[in-house]
Amino acid sequence: MKIIACIKQVPDSEAKVKAEGGQVSWGDAPLVINPFDEYAVEGALQQKEATGGTVTALCVGPESAKEALKHALAMGADEAILVSDAALSDLDTVGAAKVLAAAIKKVGDADMVVFGRQTLDNGAGLTPPQTARLLGYPMLGLAGSIKVEGSAVTVERVLEEGRQIMKANLPAVLSVVQSIGEPRYPSFMGIRKASKANIPVWSLADLGISAPAVVVTRSELITPPTNTREVEMITGESPAEIAEKLADKIIAEKVL
């Protein structure tokens, strides 16, 4: 089975967001593999171990994103591909999906494409279904477990309402959630392999597409209104008296 794990490089979760002059920036925060995508790599590796085959890590991003791909290689991915092009500095989710779909087609013969549930920076979680639609593959989102039998894949989706079992024919696009299992630690053997790995960089020309037009833009940045609260301590001689005063307050404020 040929599995492609789509990953992104994002600012570390402790990064401080700066919003100045209508622009959002992460400052010089360290960049890491999107934590949700570590689950994608884990899920992909589990399927490789269960059914054989290969895992290719795929990333769209600047040259620095090779570090995120190396993390995936060190975890055990067989190969890594970076799509990088100066024309891709401003991508929304549809744009990212278009570039990923083109890259997935260029890789060719993918049986399964695995995403994390969302990214840590923008967090829309839209890229996986958009990519599925562009590829014409079924989309199985928020999978907590994956089982491949023959040419079909069955997942258990982890939803707010409960669990949902869904089955689709391969090839399919999946997004996975934490229930898939803790991502394995990269190993020293993996790091050694990753540091020697040659990661091909594909440009838009290599993919045969032009830079996708931006559909979503930020029109304005608004600081959330400040929320002022007042605290009033209710005192009294006895707990009963305090409770009575509190009850009166609650009724007076029409809380109940």
Add this chain to the structure above:
Amino acid sequence: MDFELSEEQKVWQKIVHDFAEKELRPMAREVDEKEEFNWEAFRKAGPVGLAGMSIPEEYGGSNVDMISNAIAFEELGWGCGSTALAFTAHNGLGTSPIALYGSEELKKKWLPIVSSGKYKLGALALTEPGAGSDIQGGVTTRAEKDGDEWVINGAKMWNTNASIAEYIITLVRTDPKGGSKSLSMILVPTDAKGLSIAPAEKKMGLRGSPTHSVTYDNVRVPLGNLIGPEGRGLQQTLTTLDAGRISIGAISIGLARAAMEAAIQYAKDRKAFNQSLADFQAIQFKFANMEMEIELARTYIYKAAWLKEQGRPYSKEAAIAKLYATEMAERVIYDAIQIHGGYGYSREYGVERMYRDARLMTIGEGTSEIQRLVISRHVLA
């Protein structure tokens, strides 16, 4: 000169740090209080390569370079002194003699097992009730040939990992006449008949790393369990200890760093006389000293590790690195407790445990006195 870690080493540092933060640190207090080894961390250590750092890849190990070894033990020591000690006794002492001197048969049989993390650890038994630093003259545990077997009789003390080990590499006297060629290393599986491992010693610190006395009563193992040539045990031991000193020094740096980080947090949070502790110059100067000492110790540990990696003599440098790093850790953690005041003396806060853990580091794998002896012999040679 180049003071930069390689890309590989930087990534490794981050991964071992994450590992220590998730697998060691949350359990550090519990393993100390319950006196239990952190098995789960060892199970997870195998696939990362932390259980086979001295073992070639063909036998399932990660065979890390000596600087990566120092990096790993600093991070592990930062996470939990006990677990770090058990890991270094396993990697450095319990597996490297087989990897360096063992027969192909011994390597194939044992190294994949102990590097996997799925089973038990390795151990090395040197010290005896009447022999610590004086290995050459003091070891009385005897091994005699009988047919195609060695018959071992004697007793060992302060054996780290014995109860959690697959085997104990035992330093024995194979020539009763004595001298520098009278000792040998023999691998003794822990299920061997006649081998008794006593309950764990009651220790001041590092209580999550079991230490035992072990007795050998007509223990029989195949002649093939000899590690390296007969009579080379002393030299093999001294070489093993040189490398182990780098790891013990690195663990000490990790302990010191953890204590300093805790003290920084406390000093910033705690208010006294209307300002935070960190605003007092008396406290600031303590941090300056801590930072200076930790940086110096690490730089020198890396130097010793680098020399070993270059294949150059490093015995003196390893002694300096171990001596300085371990005594530094005691000073730094002493100050970290001082900054914490009464809370530092409480078991609620980790710094008292780090202090107890650090105390062993100036004793194990060559006392500070032995390190000074090694250094002075080089100076006065």
